[in-house]
Amino acid sequence: MKQNADEQPVHATGQAAEPALHEHLLATLALRFERDHETTRLMQSDHFGPLRVQKPLYPEDPSVCHAILIHPPGGVVGGDELRISAQAGDHAHVFLSTPGAAKWYRSNGHVSTQYLQMHVGDHAALEWLPQETILFNGADVVFDSTVNLQTNAGYIGCDILCFGRTASGERFDQGRMRQRLRILRDGKLLWMEQGCLTGGSKQMSSPLGLAGYTVCASLIAIGQPQPAALLQTVREQIQAISGGVGLVGATQMKSVLMVRYLSHSSEVARQVMLQAWQLLRPALLGQPAVVPRIWNT
Secondary structure (H helix, E strand, C coil), X not given: CCCCCCCCXXXXXXXXXXXXXXXXXXXXXXXXXXXXXXXXXXXXXXXXXXXXXXXXXXXXXXXXXXXXXXXXXXXXXXXXXXXXXXXXXXXXXXXXXXXCCEEECCCCCCCEEEEXXXXXXXXCEEEECCCCEEECCCCEEXXXXXXXXXXCCEEEXXXXXXXXXXXXXXXXXXXXXXXXXXXEECCEEEEEXXXXXXXXXXXXXXXXXXXXXXXXXXXXXXXXXXXXXXXXXXXXXXXXHHCCCCEEEEEEECCEEEEEEEECCHHHHHHHHHHHHHHHXXXXXXXXXXXXXXXXX
């Protein structure tokens, strides 16, 4: 069962559960996918530590390989490090997701890190749509992602960040989140964004930061520029789903299309991101938008 930002693990006593003390963990996962005639196959899966992938799934078509990334501990403690790399060979189509929300616990004086390295071959596509990420109060986290695209590759990536467990009254008034995303096309920098949010700082309430909201969702789509009519449809439909609550927007800059949403609800953020994905995926990757079953469990 997945956990969202409005829930928290509890003991039988009703008290919030804390992660058990343990040594800092290094977990790595390296995946390689290749196109074999009409099928995208997982050709290599190397892992170290508590990070692995379930068997390849084909819920929509043999040409699209779905892989669910599993982190058995269920949460990341201060000092832990996750390293994930995925390679989609020429003409392959890969969809990566997670079975539930990722939980990043308080730092206890140590920084937790997640490094993503994606390589997408010519005429290949890679989709990175994990479920939401919950940052517990006091977490100190670094997210560092690099996407390398070949000439005609396509990419869709999504992040939903939840600052604190709002249902329990927890706010992210301590801790830090540093994030960097780099996307390259044929070795040349196409897109880069980086930032740092400190709990309890003015960044949390400033219009240039989170504007007082606790959930920040982003979807980035890289490929051929899309017609203005599609962009307008995306704006109208995600605005309708948000119900006028929070801040929502969609912008296209040449081959980069970005959708962002700020709110207090991880569930609405998920619906907004899914709607954007369902509109953009067929146009960008030429594949119907079939919502993965794992997102509904």
